[in-house]
Amino acid sequence: MRVRFWGVRGSIPAPGPETNRYGGNTSCVSVHTASGELIIIDMGTGLLSLGNSLLPTEFGKGAGKATILLSHAHWDHIQGLGFFAPVFIPGNQFVLWGHAKSSSLLEGILEGQMNPNFSPLYTLRNLGATVDVRAVIPGEPFEAAGVRITGRPNPHGSTTALAFRIDEGDRSFVYASDVGYAPGGPSPEVLELYRGASALLHDCTYTPEHQEKRRNRGFSSYEDAADAAARAGVGRLIMFHYDQDYADTDVDALHASCRAALDARGGQAIELTAAAEGLELEI
Amino acid sequence: MKVRFWGVRGSLPVPGRLTNRYGGNTSCVEVRPRGDWPIIIDAGTGIRRLGKSMMESAFGDGRGTAHVLISHTHWDHIQGLPFFSPFYQQGNRVHVFARQRHDTHLQAVFASQTEDPYFPVPLSALRAEIEFHELVEGSQFEIGRAKVTCTRLNHPWIAMAYRIDVDGAAIVYCSDTAPFSDVLLEHEFIRTPPQVGGVLDPAVAEKLASMRAGLVAMCRGADLLIYDTQFTPEEYRARPHWGHSTPDDAIHVAREAGVKTLCLYHHAPTRTDEQQDVILHATQELCRTAGEPFEVIAAYEGLELALGDEEGA
Numbered sequence A: 001m002r003v004r005f006w007g008v009r010g011s012i013p014a015p016g017p018e019t020n021r022y023g024g025n026t027s028c029v030s031v032h033t034a035s036g037e038l039i040i041i042d043m044g045t046g047l048l049s050l051g052n053s054l055l056p057t058e059f060g061k062g063a064g065k066a067t068i069l070l071s072h073a074h075w076d077h078i079q080g081l082g083f084f085a086p087v088f089i090p091g092n093q094f095v096l097w098g099h100a101k102s103s104s105l106l107e108g109i110l111e112g113q114m115n116p117n118f119s120p121l122y123t124l125r126n127l128g129a130t131v132d133v134r135a136v137i138p139g140e141p142f143e144a145a146g147v148r149i150t151g152r153p154n155p156h157g158s159t160t161a162l163a164f165r166i167d168e169g170d171r172s173f174v175y176a177s178d179v180g181y182a183p184g185g186p187s188p189e190v191l192e193l194y195r196g197a198s199a200l201l202h203d204c205t206y207t208p209e210h211q212e213k214r215r216n217r218g219f220s221s222y223e224d225a226a227d228a229a230a231r232a233g234v235g236r237l238i239m240f241h242y243d244q245d246y247a248d249t250d251v252d253a254l255h256a257s258c259r260a261a262l263d264a265r266g267g268q269a270i271e272l273t274a275a276a277e278g279l280e281l282e283i
Numbered sequence B: 001m002k003v004r005f006w007g008v009r010g011s012l013p014v015p016g017r018l019t020n021r022y023g024g025n026t027s028c029v030e031v032r033p034r035g036d037w038p039i040i041i042d043a044g045t046g047i048r049r050l051g052k053s054m055m056e057s058a059f060g061d062g063r064g065t066a067h068v069l070i071s072h073t074h075w076d077h078i079q080g081l082p083f084f085s086p087f088y089q090q091g092n093r094v095h096v097f098a099r100q101r102h103d104t105h106l107q108a109v110f111a112s113q114t115e116d117p118y119f120p121v122p123l124s125a126l127r128a129e130i131e132f133h134e135l136v137e138g139s140q141f142e143i144g145r146a147k148v149t150c151t152r153l154n155h156p157w158i159a160m161a162y163r164i165d166v167d168g169a170a171i172v173y174c175s176d177t178a179p180f181s182d183v184l185l186e187h188e189f190i191r192t193p194p195q196v197g198g199v200l201d202p203a204v205a206e207k208l209a210s211m212r213a214g215l216v217a218m219c220r221g222a223d224l225l226i227y228d229t230q231f232t233p234e235e236y237r238a239r240p241h242w243g244h245s246t247p248d249d250a251i252h253v254a255r256e257a258g259v260k261t262l263c264l265y266h267h268a269p270t271r272t273d274e275q276q277d278v279i280l281h282a283t284q285e286l287c288r289t290a291g292e293p294f295e296v297i298a299a300y301e302g303l304e305l306a307l308g309d310e311e312g313a
């Protein structure tokens, strides 16, 4: 499978020359499976460019199909939906998987962002394409886009965010953004979800010093990310969801520190990649 | 007074190399009367950096007072509020002004922006003292020495334009609005766009005409008119019901109201710096050829203008 990053920033888009290299758009990742299906993970502002890139394909003709995985409904993970061109083209079909007690509750949450107070779209029903909303049952694998997907909630401040594992043949990609572990790190179930993944994309919002000051927000430091990756024995760790105040040079430093943290935990064999807008990885 | 642009983009923040010069942050303008607290118009993502700069002053020790005028609550005009640092410092006072709603209180609208599951910090957890003020069309009030007036615009769910008079100068902030010619935008969702240039129902035509007259009257003699010019003429014809104008529409209002400077604003998210340059230069050329008495500029992040008593200072 091929993973591409469309938005790698956390909390709020951070435009400006100082974020040109890693990018200022909020969370959005695409996964093209080996069999050619499309999975979109999270719908931050990066979704605008992903959508435009899909217009020359069957999505431009209203014959596109994609699976969307939603980690949670914080603004930086849903704001792009109203700017995703394929969703306005009748005929396109999306199945959206997220975390809620029921799919109708999840639909209500997405409906809330289209509320006319906030958006000129008024309601999800004005989108054109069909969006079939489904609730993920934690730990229970489901088939979508021809691959096996499993979701498990991680603590995230006062709420939770789903981590997803996508398995295709002997390759696996885990997406774990927006994670604030309790002391002791990932739960045994979550560690199992990460276990031996070809690539683990992990929340790497800030340095441990900054995390200390903003603990209640529920994000990871590079140490948390390195720790999870080393303990789960993954092949590659992908840093993601950088703090909105970090310039490219700060992310460079975060990258170097994360490398050292991995090595210190016996993770010398783990490849390390700092996610950047436009970067594409073959898993 | 000084006017500084912190966010000039419409609809969605657009980071990236292609928008570095004009800037990718959404709507936020700071108006600073001489020696007084800032008056902030709109709270798009640009307010994040403004808030940080304010923390270098009295707001850093919780002794600041700010006034925020909200044109309307579409995301691109309020998304930055939860990232406005002065909110998190005890002792600061922030007054938020927006149009009164017929169905709910302003505070409830803002509270739902940050409630679970959309944002981790609820409105009630902010440390500053926040007071909401509900406005109606034609409201007039004072903020320190500044005189503020407002009038409604033609935009889905209705937006307000503001005029601020202080230090011997006047600015008008007019965003977001459609022209007043083809479609009346209020609370109903418009599914299929009307034909541009078609014949209007007389009642609708009258309402639009009086809305426009109210705006022109409010702009009368302003030193600076900041205007939503998100659309090119082709884009407008395709989406007249989205509630945005073209530079042409702004020119007509600027001419009738006799303003000194027209500032293009609320740039389309898909517009690159080079495309925006082309729009600016074409608009300037058009006005020069037509002998318009006003100057045309385009807003960009970091642009600061000194007006009235502070001109040339």
Ligand SMILES: [Zn+2]
Residues within 6 Å of the ligand: A010, A011, A027, A074, A076, A077, A178, A241
């Ligand atoms: Zn996030």
Ligand SMILES: [Zn+2]
Residues within 6 Å of the ligand: B010, B011, B074, B076, B077, B176, B266
């Ligand atoms: Zn707007």
Ligand SMILES: [Zn+2]
Residues within 6 Å of the ligand: B072, B074, B155, B176, B243
């Ligand atoms: Zn608007």
